Amino acid sequence: MQQSRSPKITIKMGGKRPEIALPDVNINHETSQKDQTAPDGPSVPSHTDEKETDENVLDASLSEYSTDDEDKDTDTPLCDDSQKQIVLYDHSLNVSEPVKTVKKPKSDKPLLSSKSPPEVGAFTVQCANCLKWRLIPDQEKYEVIREHITEQPFTCETTHQWNRVVSCDDPTDIEQDGTRIWAIDKPNIAQPPPGWKRLLRLRREGSSKFADVYYASPTGEKLRSLPDVVKYLKDHPEHSQGIGLARFSFQIPRPLKENYVRKRSKTAATTSPGYLEPPLVVPVQWAGPEQKMNVQLAEPLSWAGPMENQDGMPAYLKTPELDPVNRAAKKAKIYDINCL
DNA sequence: GCCACCGGTGGC
């Protein structure tokens, strides 16, 4: 009965390409299955009223992302549905991570053709109070929210900043009804420096990675790693004033859908002639207790209360050390010392 | 030739 446990934000992207500039947050893909219960909790009617147009749901103009947007947006922009994705911020993570949703195709086929990977169609952030997901009108706003999400939790009132009148009493903006792919974004990612744009390109399901992050420089170059940024700043001193590497983050959201990303293939060692496959293990033969455990772990996508751990974080978000921010900062520091 | 996309891998 409670609403979703985590607040989220959605942003709609309208570019022709799958590129999306978004803040790092965890992303989860919804599959059409129930494996992913609406994060919003039971309150979320999982009705799939989206029909074929659902995909466009996220495409709906930002201005009209009302509760029923889902039904109305039919104006798909570019290519096909694959472009509607959403990024969400999951507040249940408690400060830890935002969630992103990506729109998903109805079939089990890849979101897009080989030439156009899925694009994030919207960004959502969960209200810290009611845990309902709120669509964020644009990427820039989403990035601002994400940057300080831990110190400044997002709430329904935050939407007043863009003159939207919504409160915790209003229904959620978006539900995990299986029509989109959701991913959890990383929190606290710095906004790109002025003149720069952070682009997120999602890969097709089954790829070795979920997405790629690029930074579009003021002069149009696309940089795909910190070393690239360092080189660019050195080569373009006119655009490096006051810009530290801490402003750049190549962290990508994490898909909530299990197996969206292909597991690492076997190494040469395991494929070499002399390698012997280990004996198969028959799960059924395992002791009872363990089986129970396995069952619970098998539902990482569920956002229902049970999913949370004692610390209030959903199981799937439990990433041990995972201190991307610090790690990035450390790395940035090294570059600062060596190159800037 | 360029570039968007993908795969692979070393390091952690």
Next chain:
DNA sequence: GCCACCGGTGGC
């Protein structure tokens, strides 16, 4: 297992 990085390549 995750992440950062970079090489490869197919399509344009």
